[in-house]
Amino acid sequence: MTPRGRRDYDRLDEVGFDVVEEQLSRRGTKIAALARLYDVAEINLRLWRRMRRTRIYLDELTPQQLLNYVADGHSLAEIARDNDLSARILEAWVKENIIPQELEEARELAAESQFARAKDELKNAVDDVTIRQAVERHKIDRFHAERTTKRFSDEKTVRVTGLEGVIFNFNTNRLMESIEAEQAADAAALIGESRRLPEPAR
Numbered sequence: 099m100t101p102r103g104r105r106d107y108d109r110l111d112e113v114g115f116d117v118v119e120e121q122l123s124r125r126g127t128k129i130a131a132l133a134r135l136y137d138v139a140e141i142n143l144r145l146w147r148r149m150r151r152t153r154i155y156l157d158e159l160t161p162q163q164l165l166n167y168v169a170d171g172h173s174l175a176e177i178a179r180d181n182d183l184s185a186r187i188l189e190a191w192v193k194e195n196i197i198p199q200e201l202e203e204a205r206e207l208a209a210e211s212q213f214a215r216a217k218d219e220l221k222n223a224v225d226d227v228t229i230r231q232a233v234e235r236h237k238i239d240r241f242h243a244e245r246t247t248k249r250f251s252d253e254k255t256v257r258v259t260g261l262e263g264v265i266f267n268f269n270t271n272r273l274m275e276s277i278e279a280e281q282a283a284d285a286a287a288l289i290g291e292s293r294r295l296p297e298p299a300r
Contacts, residue, residue: 209243
């Protein structure tokens with residue numbers, strides 16, 4: 099944080115979050131005018147409010163509640179956006195308070211629920227527009243599931259423990275690509291060799 103940012107945050111901390119929120123709740127009060135009143139940058143006032151709002155939200159949030167939100171299909175970014183929270187602070191809280199395996203399981207539940215909903219929508223579709231909407235929504239859900247869960251990801255990783263506890267991680271997609279490329283090169287070499295061999299005598 100810049101020295102100006104730290105100064106603005108310290109000044110706003112002295113004023114207090116409740117006071118700032120009460121003033122902004124008054125009809126006609128603009129955030130720019132409040133920033134001028136306290137001699138702070140408007141952007142710093144906005145960021146400070148978001149940070150304080152996030153801290154208050156997280157003080158009342160339990161890990162199980164967060165897991166329930168995720169299992170219901172809400173991403174961390176959505177939770178932050180819908181509640182005007184700092185996504186970075188929320189993500190740091192999740193890393194500190196939630197077991198990764200439990201978060202993974204909640205995301206898998208969300209994906210399964212979303213895919214089941216897409217099937218129902220397609221089965222009950224009455225026209226082309228409804229079908230198209232369901233297909234497009236499913237593409238988005240699938241994209242999200244592939245990037246937030248191991249189960250639905252195209253990127254599969256195999257972990258192998260070698261001698262003296264050395265751990266190797268193999269990405270099966272890249273490994274298969276490497277194997278296929280090597281096999282193609284071997285096949286090309288064999289074809290080249292067979293073309294150079296003399297033809298059998300007749």
